[in-house]
Amino acid sequence: MPAHGPDDLDRLFSPRAVAVVGASTNVDSPGHDYVRALREFGFAGDVYPINPRADEVAAYRAYPTLGDVPGAVDLVICCIPANGVPDVVDACGEAGIPFLHLFTGRLSETGDAEATALEATIEGRAKARGVRILGPNGMGVYHPAGRIAFRPDLPRTAGGVAFLSQSGNNAVEVVIRGAARGLRFGKVANYGNGLDLTPGELLAWLAADPETAVIGAYVEGVADGRGFYEGLRRAALRKPVVIQKAGRSAEGAGAAASHTAALAGEAAIWSGMLRQAGAIEARSQEQLLDLLVGASLLARPQGRRAAVAGGGGGRSVQSADACAGQGLALPPLPADVRERVGGRAPALADWIRNPVDQSILAGSGLSANGMLAMMAGSGAYDLGIANVGEEWFLGRPEAEGRLRHACRRLREAVAESPIPIAVVLGATEMPFDWQRTLIDSVRDELIESGLAVFPTVERAAFALGRLAPR
Amino acid sequence: MPAHGPDDLDRLFSPRAVAVVGASTNVDSPGHDYVRALREFGFAGDVYPINPRADEVAAYRAYPTLGDVPGAVDLVICCIPANGVPDVVDACGEAGIPFLHLFTGRLSETGDAEATALEATIEGRAKARGVRILGPNGMGVYHPAGRIAFRPDLPRTAGGVAFLSQSGNNAVEVVIRGAARGLRFGKVANYGNGLDLTPGELLAWLAADPETAVIGAYVEGVADGRGFYEGLRRAALRKPVVIQKAGRSAEGAGAAASHTAALAGEAAIWSGMLRQAGAIEARSQEQLLDLLVGASLLARPQGRRAAVAGGGGGRSVQSADACAGQGLALPPLPADVRERVGGRAPALADWIRNPVDQSILAGSGLSANGMLAMMAGSGAYDLGIANVGEEWFLGRPEAEGRLRHACRRLREAVAESPIPIAVVLGATEMPFDWQRTLIDSVRDELIESGLAVFPTVERAAFALGRLAPR
Numbered sequence: 022m023p024a025h026g027p028d029d030l031d032r033l034f035s036p037r038a039v040a041v042v043g044a045s046t047n048v049d050s051p052g053h054d055y056v057r058a059l060r061e062f063g064f065a066g067d068v069y070p071i072n073p074r075a076d077e078v079a080a081y082r083a084y085p086t087l088g089d090v091p092g093a094v095d096l097v098i099c100c101i102p103a104n105g106v107p108d109v110v111d112a113c114g115e116a117g118i119p120f121l122h123l124f125t126g127r128l129s130e131t132g133d134a135e136a137t138a139l140e141a142t143i144e145g146r147a148k149a150r151g152v153r154i155l156g157p158n159g160m161g162v163y164h165p166a167g168r169i170a171f172r173p174d175l176p177r178t179a180g181g182v183a184f185l186s187q188s189g190n191n192a193v194e195v196v197i198r199g200a201a202r203g204l205r206f207g208k209v210a211n212y213g214n215g216l217d218l219t220p221g222e223l224l225a226w227l228a229a230d231p232e233t234a235v236i237g238a239y240v241e242g243v244a245d246g247r248g249f250y251e252g253l254r255r256a257a258l259r260k261p262v263v264i265q266k267a268g269r270s271a272e273g274a275g276a277a278a279s280h281t282a283a284l285a286g287e288a289a290i291w292s293g294m295l296r297q298a299g300a301i302e303a304r305s306q307e308q309l310l311d312l313l314v315g316a317s318l319l320a321r322p323q324g325r326r327a328a329v330a331g332g333g334g335g336r337s338v339q340s341a342d343a344c345a346g347q348g349l350a351l352p353p354l355p356a357d358v359r360e361r362v363g364g365r366a367p368a369l370a371d372w373i374r375n376p377v378d379q380s381i382l383a384g385s386g387l388s389a390n391g392m393l394a395m396m397a398g399s400g401a402y403d404l405g406i407a408n409v410g411e412e413w414f415l416g417r418p419e420a421e422g423r424l425r426h427a428c429r430r431l432r433e434a435v436a437e438s439p440i441p442i443a444v445v446l447g448a449t450e451m452p453f454d455w456q457r458t459l460i461d462s463v464r465d466e467l468i469e470s471g472l473a474v475f476p477t478v479e480r481a482a483f484a485l486g487r488l489a490p491r
Numbered sequence: 492m493p494a495h496g497p498d499d500l501d502r503l504f505s506p507r508a509v510a511v512v513g514a515s516t517n518v519d520s521p522g523h524d525y526v527r528a529l530r531e532f533g534f535a536g537d538v539y540p541i542n543p544r545a546d547e548v549a550a551y552r553a554y555p556t557l558g559d560v561p562g563a564v565d566l567v568i569c570c571i572p573a574n575g576v577p578d579v580v581d582a583c584g585e586a587g588i589p590f591l592h593l594f595t596g597r598l599s600e601t602g603d604a605e606a607t608a609l610e611a612t613i614e615g616r617a618k619a620r621g622v623r624i625l626g627p628n629g630m631g632v633y634h635p636a637g638r639i640a641f642r643p644d645l646p647r648t649a650g651g652v653a654f655l656s657q658s659g660n661n662a663v664e665v666v667i668r669g670a671a672r673g674l675r676f677g678k679v680a681n682y683g684n685g686l687d688l689t690p691g692e693l694l695a696w697l698a699a700d701p702e703t704a705v706i707g708a709y710v711e712g713v714a715d716g717r718g719f720y721e722g723l724r725r726a727a728l729r730k731p732v733v734i735q736k737a738g739r740s741a742e743g744a745g746a747a748a749s750h751t752a753a754l755a756g757e758a759a760i761w762s763g764m765l766r767q768a769g770a771i772e773a774r775s776q777e778q779l780l781d782l783l784v785g786a787s788l789l790a791r792p793q794g795r796r797a798a799v800a801g802g803g804g805g806r807s808v809q810s811a812d813a814c815a816g817q818g819l820a821l822p823p824l825p826a827d828v829r830e831r832v833g834g835r836a837p838a839l840a841d842w843i844r845n846p847v848d849q850s851i852l853a854g855s856g857l858s859a860n861g862m863l864a865m866m867a868g869s870g871a872y873d874l875g876i877a878n879v880g881e882e883w884f885l886g887r888p889e890a891e892g893r894l895r896h897a898c899r900r901l902r903e904a905v906a907e908s909p910i911p912i913a914v915v916l917g918a919t920e921m922p923f924d925w926q927r928t929l930i931d932s933v934r935d936e937l938i939e940s941g942l943a944v945f946p947t948v949e950r951a952a953f954a955l956g957r958l959a960p961r
Contacts, residue, residue, distance in 0.1 A: 049888050130804075131842050172886045176922055188805025190850065193882045201920035241808055267808045270815030279844055279851075280804030305949050306809065307918065334600075334750030335658025338711055338737045339776065345740030372601050374749055380660065381749075412663045416642045418519050448777065449919040450671035452646055457931065479775050 114150025159213025180205020629683025650675020
């Protein structure tokens with residue numbers, strides 16, 4: 022028997038031993054992937070592939086049935102067709118296994134009456150046996166610190182961002198794209214049809230999880246609205262929670278029904294509920310990622326006064342529009358900053374403004390990074406946006422050295438800044454390979470240093486505008 | 492004397508000979524860049540660097556003054572400080588040179604009274620001398636077919652997309668990013684303060700330019716609203732015109748004044764005027780690029796009925812929301828398509844829907860590309876969106892071969908489709924180098940084949956929604 026009860030989800034994310042029912046020697050199957058992922062992530066406990074026709078799977082000894090497994094198991098991952106699942110539930114119950122993750126799908130989401138009845142049977146059997154179910158129709162758990170993953174190719178680095186997803190491919194997209202943006206994930210769960218373990222219960226548990234600093238979720242619909250609200254509220258009281266509610270339109274709701282049998286609900290009601298619970302609403306995966314980057318990599322702004330610097334005049338105009346569009350104020354340069362500029366370059370003192378147009382500074386001995394540092398330290402601003410303006414560097418001799426130098430200066434300015442500063446580098450499109458390699462490398466360095474990097478100023482302003490107090 | 496009069500802008504974009512006043516041997520200066528760009532682009536005519544202290548610049552023989560130049564000149568590029576410009580205007584007039592591009596800035600955009608007066612002097616002198624001015628405070632002309640560019644590092648490939656920009660760095664960004672998206676530029680002009688040649692006149696001329704198929708413009712403000720409207724209307728009657736109006740907010744308008752001395756005007760009035768002229772409005776550079784990609788790489792949709800396929804269930808739900816959000820309809824699969832699905836996979840006939848969830852198709856022998864081809868040929872749809880769903884492939888064995896095969900099939904489906912199909916690949920963020928290299932390579936291949944590729948389904952739906960008839 023596990024030391025923890027089934028309402029403590031710790032053993033779901035950090036099982037001491039795992040059995041995979043439907044483990045497969047076919048390397049192109051999920052029944053192989055789950056076992057291989059445990060091997061490749063260096064899972065520390067015992068792994069029991071269950072397969073009556075195999076001696077071993079991914080170099081772990083295989084067992085014919087769950088009953089043949091010699092040790093205690095905290096989590097069973099089930100990949101067999103739906104008809105066999107009730108027996109697996111029984112076997113879990115007999116062995117005292119607290120958690121069963123059903124990758125198995127083709128249940129209620131098909132809209133088929135027989136499949137829907139089978140799902141109800143599974144639910145009843147699990148309740149009677151005291152087995153908690155994650156899924157069905159979900160990819161399960163990715164928890165790099167616990168050395169468990171639903172795909173062998175996910176990042177190994179662990180961190181404080183938890184993510185719940187009703188959709189499996191969407192969970193993979195968010196993990197992969199988020200990792201490239203500097204998000205370090207802790208506990209990730211793809212709960213699919215959410216038959217037993219609901220997003221509400223998962224949120225409530227993550228609220229108290231010391232490993233989790235920021236929570237994101239992709240939700241298509243919930244069966245238990247009250248439970249979801251309570252879990253969400255509890256979590257949002259303690260940490261930033263970003264929710265992407267998909268299936269907002271009638272068309273999206275229809276797609277959600279055939280995907281995870283979700284009842285999508287009214288978009289406006291959802292928005293109101295999320296606001297009331299204190300969550301931050303994202304309306305696309307892009308917004309979700311931008312908000313998670315902002316919430317996990319930036320200190321929360323204390324107000325809405327923005328200092329913006331870098332890039333040319335066109336970028337300054339567009340930056341001003343982007344900030345205004347998100348309700349961020351752009352106070353003028355304070356007198357002491359203006360005086361310091363005038364001391365260095367008298368002709369600029371009455372011309373330069375916020376946003377700082379880098380091209381005006383040319384030849385003055387002043388840089389956008391230096392201006393941003395002065396503004397950040399002036400007390401006149403609550404948050405900053407730094408446009409790298411990399412296209413300018415690309416056209417100069419020694420482009421690489423200059424761009425790297427400017428980014429080093431920028432990292433220093435951000436490190437010393439008393440206010441959070443978002444960095445804009447991109448968009449990512451570049452036509453030439455040398456440009457792509459250089460920009461990717463510079464971006465990776467900024468992100469490795471812990472900076473929040475956004476591909477456009479509009480997205481940086483969006484994230485800061487949503488995270489700053491109203 | 493040139494064969495064309497100064498109101499025909501052909502010699503501005505395709506000069507037969509160019510002089511650069513302020514040509515410099517300092518490789519880190521615009522006065523060097525302009526000369527070097529002509530050399531590196533393989534400009535076919537004579538190039539005359541004007542520099543009294545140099546024998547040659549970028550391997551072209553230099554001349555002390557414009558008057559010393561031995562041949563006829565169509566275009567002078569001027570990089571000297573503002574005080575010297577009136578004399579350059581006189582020299583152009585005396586030599587019968589029709590076009591003067593003033594890279595020179597620090598004029599009215601500084602807000603300084605003396606500089607503003609100097610700009611007025613330049614304007615009066617040019618009018619009296621019959622010299623047409625592009626600029627001041629602008630980077631000038633990029634016209635790859637004419638082998639002329641305002642930066643040596645811009646793409647050499649030429650095409651039918653014209654772009655006008657009030658901002659120089661913004662012009663560079665649009666050209667570089669657009670090239671990576673498959674936009675092939677023809678005539679690009681950065682007109683800066685727009686003292687003489689205005690965006691309205693440029694638009695009117697591009698309307699009749701046979702090389703120009705699609706026009707984009709980035710505008711911060713115009714002095715002559717009536718002239719702009721007339722030029723825009725003339726252009727929009729003949730070809731798609733996408734306008735990004737920056738300086739929409741009060742804050743952005745302030746930034747525009749110090750950037751290009753632009754009077755930004757009321758955002759709502761601008762939107763109404765653009766609509767009335769038949770132009771398509773973009774509210775960010777990202778939207779501008781997406782609309783140019785759609786307008787130049789996709790046939791115009793004949794209606795608003797969307798067929799969507801590919802990616803997993805979460806992507807299908809989000810695709811449905813994205814289409815609905817842009818006012819695109821998602822008609823159900825027509826009976827004949829449903830029958831063909833039922834013939835191959837009876838269990839799917841009542842489950843599969845539009846958008847097509849690729850994960851439902853697993854094991855059926857049907858593919859998302861095959862479904863999209865059936866839908867495109869059914870007559871039930873006006874436009875298509877194909878989600879590549881690359882994250883799924885990345886997790887499979889032989890990921891590269893499978894992804895390349897699917898993209899080959901997709902290219903075939905798009906080539907044979909009677910309706911325009913936008914491709915979604917991305918977002919571009921990937922954590923591992925092998926993933927970046929693979930995705931970049933696959934994207935480049937799709938784009939080289941002439942496909943319109945968008946990083947998110949939301950952006951694809953936005954572009955199609957704006958280009959389809961209401």
